[in-house]
Amino acid sequence: MTADRPEPAEADPTPEPSVPTAEEPGTVEPRSVEPGTSRRRRQRSRRTTALVVSAMSLVVLLAVAALLPVPYVRLSPGPTFNVIGEYDGTPLIEISGTPTYPTSGNLDMTTVSESGGPRGGLTLGQALLSWTNSEDAVLPRELLYPDDVTGDEVEQENAVAFSTSQSDATAAALNHLGIPLEQDVLIASVAKGSPAEGKLEPRDQILQVDGREIAAPEDVGEAVRARPVGSDIAVTVRRDGEEKEVVVTSAPNPDDPERPYLGITVAALYQAPFTLTFSLDDVGGPSAGLMFSLGIIDKLTPEDLADGRHVAGTGTITPDGKVGPIGGIRQKLAGARGAGAELFLMPVDHCAEAAGHVPDGLTVVPVATLAEAVDALDAWHAGGTLPTCPAS
Numbered sequence: 001m002t003a004d005r006p007e008p009a010e011a012d013p014t015p016e017p018s019v020p021t022a023e024e025p026g027t028v029e030p031r032s033v034e035p036g037t038s039r040r041r042r043q044r045s046r047r048t049t050a051l052v053v054s055a056m057s058l059v060v061l062l063a064v065a066a067l068l069p070v071p072y073v074r075l076s077p078g079p080t081f082n083v084i085g086e087y088d089g090t091p092l093i094e095i096s097g098t099p100t101y102p103t104s105g106n107l108d109m110t111t112v113s114e115s116g117g118p119r120g121g122l123t124l125g126q127a128l129l130s131w132t133n134s135e136d137a138v139l140p141r142e143l144l145y146p147d148d149v150t151g152d153e154v155e156q157e158n159a160v161a162f163s164t165s166q167s168d169a170t171a172a173a174l175n176h177l178g179i180p181l182e183q184d185v186l187i188a189s190v191a192k193g194s195p196a197e198g199k200l201e202p203r204d205q206i207l208q209v210d211g212r213e214i215a216a217p218e219d220v221g222e223a224v225r226a227r228p229v230g231s232d233i234a235v236t237v238r239r240d241g242e243e244k245e246v247v248v249t250s251a252p253n254p255d256d257p258e259r260p261y262l263g264i265t266v267a268a269l270y271q272a273p274f275t276l277t278f279s280l281d282d283v284g285g286p287s288a289g290l291m292f293s294l295g296i297i298d299k300l301t302p303e304d305l306a307d308g309r310h311v312a313g314t315g316t317i318t319p320d321g322k323v324g325p326i327g328g329i330r331q332k333l334a335g336a337r338g339a340g341a342e343l344f345l346m347p348v349d350h351c352a353e354a355a356g357h358v359p360d361g362l363t364v365v366p367v368a369t370l371a372e373a374v375d376a377l378d379a380w381h382a383g384g385t386l387p388t389c390p391a392s
Helices: 037-066 124-131 151-177 217-225 289-300 329-338 348-354 370-382
Strands: 072-082 093-096 106-115 137-140 182-190 205-209 232-239 242-249 251-253 256-261 264-271 275-278 310-313 343-347 363-367
Touching (some): 072 329, 106 329, 151 264, 151 289, 151 370, 182 217, 217 256, 217 264, 289 310, 289 343, 289 370, 310 329, 343 370, 348 363, 363 370
Parallel strands (some): 106 310, 343 363
Antiparallel strands (some): 072 106, 205 232, 232 242, 251 256
């Protein structure tokens, strides 16, 4: 018998090299790095840092620049005041000593808010924002104010103009109604560097000049011109309720050296034969004259000019009732409509300037006289035809 021989065992195959995987940790072969890569990364990092620093610096510079003052004036819509209503709990126009009649609705005087006048205050940022607002206007300061004028001088001139507008409104209203007037003569302004500077003041009531009684503004000039240049001229005034005499030496008139000159302008202050006072004194300028006149007429006549509705307007007024131009008509139109006005009375001079800037819902009526304004209100209430600006 043949013995069984064991079969030879199969040889184990050669093991394959082990390759590490993400699941099985192992030794990672080192990666080759191209020369200069680290240097380029450092350069990119420095560039990024420089860009960030530059951007931050630019933001800081722009923020600082936005706060810098600029030589411009911003005009924007200001508050309105109902002249037949109250201001701080007191009737804006108060009349006593004569019959008055009830009023209703609004006869609003309109105003313009100003930033950046002689007192400064307008920043570059504010100016840029205002340039994007159709209701605002930004103008070079030199167009409105001389370089040498101070904020105090502007406030004083505006206060005198506002007081004069009240006087002229009183005269216009009473002349319209046929009521006799009383008249005083006041100093309206004192020229800088003139002989009267420091001696006479705006709002001084002139009683006498060189011993002559003063009854009208033209009397002052006649009295001064009666003496040669270089004369000492005594001026008697009433200031703060007290009379005082001031001596002013006349100088050659800058426009005519042969004529004597004190450096004052004078105006008539008209007064009613009854007590008539205005409680609003925080507004300057002459543009409320028309609305003051309408307010006085409304209180002194049984006709209700506003008749419960909302009317606004603007315009200077002369004692004989002529309506004159003002500043900031576009801002006043916007302010009036914003306050709820339905009808706006404006000087006919502003037709071209107002074109294209009348807010929706506001009817604008151009007028040249106080009588035209009264007639326009009557026609509006009756549903009649109103004056309009000529087609451009």
